[in-house]
Amino acid sequence: MTHVAAAARNNADWCDMMCRAHGSPGTFGGQAWTSTGRTPLYYPDAVTLTPEATVDDVLGHIDAGPGASVKDSFATLDLPDFDVLFEAQWIYHPAPRSLADTDVAWEVVGDAATLREWEQACFGGEVTDLFLPKLLDEAVVLAGRIGGDIICGSVLNASDQVAGISNVYAVDTLIDAAWSGSLTMAAKLFPGRPLAGYETDPEPAVAHGFTTIGPLRVWLRS
DSSP, X not given: OOHHHHHHHHHHHHHHHHHHHTTOOOEEOSSEEEOSSOOSTTOOSEEEOSTTOOHHHHHTTSOOSTTOEEEETTSOOOOTTOEEEEEEEEEEEOSOOOOXXXXXXXXXXXXXXXXXXXXXXHTTTOOOSOSOGGGGGTSEEEEEEETTEXXXXXXXXXXXXXXXXXXXXXXXXXXXXXXXXXXXXXXHHSTTOOEEEEESSOHHHHTTTOEEEEEEEEEEOO
16 A cells, blocks of 8 residues: 555545544445545545545545535546545655654643633634534544644554654644654553654644655645
8 A cells, every 4th residue: 555545545434433523424435435424514525445446436425415525545636516625635654753842732632621622722712512522532632732732733643554644733833743742652651663644734744754755735615
């Protein structure tokens, strides 16, 4: 399996975790992960798993009406009546090592109250109820604190070949602390496992040792 294919599969795993937490699991097929019902906010209704995935592999297994979205993991599809919502790059990092300690105190989020605090920090004080406590049974939600306040965070989810990294955020100008701390925590929690994810702006990740390995597109039907 290529690095891009491993990243796409891991991302589909994460999307399925999110959907299951909201009570609507998707289905893994040979070419794509799909959901027959509309997925939670910001999450696609389909994720392609191979570059050979066709329009029928995707649109034949989702509600393809207005509001449908598709993560075209290999940027190979041309979906009729859909527009490109955004383009991004898959990122990959060899198994990281622990970095020097900083002023940020990192922890694994372990309860609903802390998860809500994490979500408020992520969304600028807003509570969206997107990240539900059931996610904590499968994914690793990381929070970084200064002076007791959550100021950065990320999510890790493990699959066979990689650990996925997503939802990396920071308040103010602390994005470097978010990436370096996430790498250190990943090294501790998933030793020897590479990291993969995607970013619309990969430069902060690249500055911390990630490489870009291929393009993806997210399509939306308005």
